[in-house]
Amino acid sequence: MNDPVTIRRLYGRRQGHKLRAGQAALVEALLPRIAVPETGPLDAATLFGDERPLQLEIGFGAGEHLAGQAAAHPDTGFIGCEPFLNGVVGALNHVRDGDLSNVRLHMGDALEVLERLPDAALSRVYLLHPDPWPKARHAKRRMVNHGPMDMIARKLMPGGEFRLGTDDPTYCRWAMMVMNQRTDFQWLAGSAADFLSRPADWPETRYERKARRQGHEVWYFRYARR
Numbered sequence: 001m002n003d004p005v006t007i008r009r010l011y012g013r014r015q016g017h018k019l020r021a022g023q024a025a026l027v028e029a030l031l032p033r034i035a036v037p038e039t040g041p042l043d044a045a046t047l048f049g050d051e052r053p054l055q056l057e058i059g060f061g062a063g064e065h066l067a068g069q070a071a072a073h074p075d076t077g078f079i080g081c082e083p084f085l086n087g088v089v090g091a092l093n094h095v096r097d098g099d100l101s102n103v104r105l106h107m108g109d110a111l112e113v114l115e116r117l118p119d120a121a122l123s124r125v126y127l128l129h130p131d132p133w134p135k136a137r138h139a140k141r142r143m144v145n146h147g148p149m150d151m152i153a154r155k156l157m158p159g160g161e162f163r164l165g166t167d168d169p170t171y172c173r174w175a176m177m178v179m180n181q182r183t184d185f186q187w188l189a190g191s192a193a194d195f196l197s198r199p200a201d202w203p204e205t206r207y208e209r210k211a212r213r214q215g216h217e218v219w220y221f222r223y224a225r226r
Contacts, residue, residue, distance in 0.1 A: 019085070019086070019089065023089045026089065026092050026093065026096065027085075027088070027089060027092065030092050030095065030096060031088065031092060031105065031107075034095065034103060034104050034105055035104070035105055035106070035107075036079065036104050036105065036106040036113055040116070041116055041117075041118075042113065042116045042117050043117065043118055043121060044077055044121075047077055047079070047104050048077045048102065048104070052075055052076060052077050052102075053073075053075075053076045053077070053123045054076070054077045054078075054079065054117070054121055054122050054123065055069065055073075055076055055077070055078050055079070055122060055123055055124040055125070055126070056078075056079040056080075056081065056110070056113070056114070056117075056122055056124075056125050056126070056155075057069075057078070057079070057080045057081065057125075057126040057127075057128070058081055058110040058125065058126065058127045058130070058143060059081065059082055059083075059087075059110070059127065059128070059129075059130055059131075059143075060080040060081070060082050060087065060091055060126075060128075061082070061087050061090070061128070061129070061205055061206075061207055062087055062090030062091065062205070062206060062207075063080065063082075063087065063090045063091025063092075063093075063094045063095075064090075064094065064203060064204070064205045064206060065126065065128055065202075065203045065204075065205050066078060066080045066091060066094070066103065066126075067091065067094035067095065067098055067100060067103070067203075068203030069126075069201075069203065070095075070098070070100045070102050070103045071098055071100060072201065072203075073102075074101075074102055075102075076102060076123070077102050077104065078102055078103045078104070079103075079104050079105075079106065079113060080103060080104070080105050080106070081105075081106045081108065081109070081110035081113055082105070082106075082107060083107065083108055083109060085107065088105060088107050091103070091105055092105070111148060111151060114151050114152065114155050115151065117155050118155075119154045119155060120154075120155070120156065120157040120158065120160075121155055121157070122155050122156050122157065122160055123156075123157060123160050123161070124156075124160060124161045124162070124163065125152050125155070125156060125160075125161075125162050125163070126163045127143055127144070127162070127163070127164045127165075128163070128164070128165040128205065128207075128208075129165055129166055129167065129205070129207050129208065129211075130142065130143045130144070130164075130166065130171070132166070132168035132170055132171040134168070134170050134171075139174065142171065142174060144164065144171070144174065144175040144178050144179070145178060146178065146181075146182075149178065149179075149182065149185075153182075153184045153185065153225060156225040157225065158225055158226070159224060159225060160224070160225045161188075161222055161223065161224055161225070162185060162222075162223040162224075162225070163202070163220075163221065163222050163223075164220075164221040164223075165198075165202075165208070165218065165219070165220050165221070166218070166219055167208070167211035167212075167216040167217065167218045167219070169217075172219050175221065176221075179221070179223060183226070184225065184226050185223040185224065185225060185226065186223060186224045186226055187221070187222075187223055188222040188223060188224055189221075189222070194220075194222075195219050195220050195221055195222075196217070196219065196220070197220070198218070198220055199220065199222070202220065
């Protein structure tokens, strides 16, 4: 396993443009009610008050996919992790507008949440369009590296699913290389069409639509925890 200090380091911005008054009010009113507790062990009972399946999304962007999955699976608890404040605001809007009671948000590093969950606690982990860090010297910053994947593997239950989406050719090749080196995940692809077409239960995001408008191919990877 990689040095834990290395794999926990968070890269990227926490805030972009200044929030409007309504957005700031939403953060103050709603985020404290659905925020992941800052300290202590985490499980379904702690987060949702009962025993239920849990899924986690790493870097949920504006929250479209997270909200779509939460609306489709109201009896599952969804944990969304995003360091970018403006993305958190987007997710809060979806939670409010969809009256989603099964979402909890963490504004920060997903690894900080993952390490506090019991092993085999998650039925799915999503990583959609992560920062590709395209320069070779920055490859260690990519989430698909053996250190983070070791932790994800521990937190997924046997048969649980890791989903990765990317429109970056470098990240696509890198992820295939890393995942093909692992014996604890099985790639759920029987043909090229299986990772060139978005599964029906994979809500589209605005980032994905933008990538397609720019002429980018999008790849969809599904791996089962052995």
